[in-house]
Amino acid sequence: MTSPAAPSVPRSAIVSALVLITGALPVIFDSTIMSVSLATLATDLAVPVSTIQWVTTAYLLALGVAIPIVGWAQARLGGKRLWMLALTVFLLASIACSMAWDAPSLIAFRVVQGIGGGLMMPLMATLAVQQVPAGASLGRLMAMVSLPAALGPIMGPTLGGLILTWFDWNGIFWVNVPFCLIGLALAWRLLPSDPPPRRFPLDWMGLVLVSPALVGILYGLSNVSQVGGFSRLDVWAPVVAGIVLAVAFVLRQVRRPANTLIDMGLLRRRTVATSSAILFLSGAALYGSMLLLPLYFQIVRGTDVLAAALLLIPQGVGALLSRTLAGRLTDALGARTVAIAGFVVMGLATVPFAIADSATSMIWLMAALVVRGFGMGTLMIPMMSVAFVGLERDQVPHASIITRLAQQLGGSFGTALLAVILEATTHGATGLAGLASGFDTAFWWAVGFTVVAVGVCLVLPGRTTPVTSGAPAAAGSRR
Known part of the structure; x- marks a missing residue:
């Protein structure tokens, strides 16, 4: 007896996904675009790199701190209102950043940004998934929603390099304005209104615990690249304090599950827990390698900043090419098979960089980047889809928050670890051969992240029904 076909994703959900992508693109770009801009900003604002580094650090810390309150804010305001409010804040902060008169003002505006x-990043997946009817497959929808996350680490540095070549540093922030304005107009017209459900009070104690926890962990990991690595006081002290606060938050949530800031009980579900673990590892592999690749091209191959950024375009092309196929395969074969295939392809395509030297053909490396991007784009879709398996509508925002935080923390951890490894293996190295050998070691560690991730993927379920209650007409209470 054949099972009934899963309902199709409604056209309204596809339209909403396109609207959300438009608004989310500048947020993703601004997470990575500064990597090629710090030297220019330090020179133009007459401050050391150690100071201007806070332009990136402050943004990432604020990004992490805002994520936990998304579930409460959506229940308070409704998804459409919260999305437009967050996009307006990002727009105004982008304009303010472009008009910054010194480094402290720029850093302050980056916090607001x-x-x-x-607020926007976990809300994007939530709003898309909540419009899908019960039993529908999410692969094709996630292929759209995950597009900014896949392209951001690749296109951000490229876009930044192009802007800095022809314009002043202010242009880095003005490029956000048209995306935000178009995104606001489309959201106003096309996103469905969703009156907020029963309001519940903000879990202030949970916020007091989890926000400093995230700040401590992310701040500590951001200092790892400096001399001393993990042995530095400003690395291990905030990380340890952050972990202690995070444990306290989880224990408190277990004892007091009603109306918590983040429903950590969802981690009891195999799908949410496994998806979070794999997104942590994929974040480490993705963002860690995005630290290594530009430095490899500049230090070992002797390219300038713009050329290094342009050389990353093939990886973005590969990610684009994977979208439609990966979405269809996820719906047809299930998350486990597609995720394993994506990690295997990504790991194998990283191996050429782990065995490369200063004379390795650039054509060979560009081809490897296309394949690597294909694998990277492929694995993101099943990971984002499987997290929502079997969830009720009011649980979707919390699953989105948990998985987003996992990827954010994984990216910070992977970047920090590979920075330490690179520093240790290239310290004192002489000549291109010595530098290339250090990069080889770091790239092998990146391959190791993908190997571990493949093992975790084996725990994923096969073909499953993604959502049990995706888009009811009436909005229920949180629990």
Whole structure:
């Protein structure tokens, strides 16, 4: 007896996904675009790199701190209102950043920008998934929703390099304005209104615990690249304090499950827990390698910043090419098979960089980047889809928050670890051969992340029904 076909994703959900992508693109770009801009900003604002580094650090810290309150804020305001509010905050902060008169003002405006972006990122997946009817497959929808996350680490540095070549640093922030304005207009016209459900009070104690926890962990990991690595006081002290606060938050949630800031009980579900673990590892592999690749091209191959950014375009092309196929395969074969295939392809395509030297053909490396991007784009879709398996509508925002935080923390951890490994293996190295050998070691560690991730993927379910209650007409209470 054949099972009934899963209902199709409604056209309204596809339209909403396109609207959300438009608004989310500048948020993703601004998470990575500064990597090629710090030297220019330090020179133009007459401050050391150690100071201007806070332009990136403050943004990422604000992004992480804002994410936990998304579930409460959506229940308070409704998804459409919250999305437009967050996008407006991001727009105004982008304009303010472009008009910054010194480094402290720029850093302050970046904090506001990060708060707006932090509200938007988990909300994007939530709003898309909540419009899908019960039993529908999410692969094709997630292929759209995950597009900014896949392209951001690749296109951000490229876009930044192009802007800095022809314009002043202010252009880095003005490029956000048209995306935000178009995104606001489309959201006003096309996103469905969703009156907020029964309001519940903000879990202030949970916020007091989890926000400093995230700040401590993310701040500590951001300092790892400096001399001393993990042995530095400003690395291990905030990380340890953050972990202690995070444990306290989880224990408190277990004892007091009603109306908590983040429903950590969802981690009892195999789908949410496994998806979070794999997104942590994929974040480490993705963002860690995005630290290594530009540095490899500049240090070992002798390219300038713009050329290094342009050389990453093939990886973005590969990610684009994977979208439709990966979405269809996820719906047809299930998350486990597609995720394993994506990690295997990504790992194998990283191996050429782990065995490359200063004379390796650039054509060979460009081809490897296309394949690597294909694998990277492929694995993101099943990971984002499987997290919502069997969830009720009011649980979707919390699953989105948990998985987004996992990827954010994984990216910070992977970047920090590979930075330490690169520093240790290239310290004192002489000549291109010595530098290339250090990069080889770091790239092998990136391959190791993908190997571990394949093992975790084996725990994923096969073909499953993604959502049990995706888009009811009436909005229920949180629990």
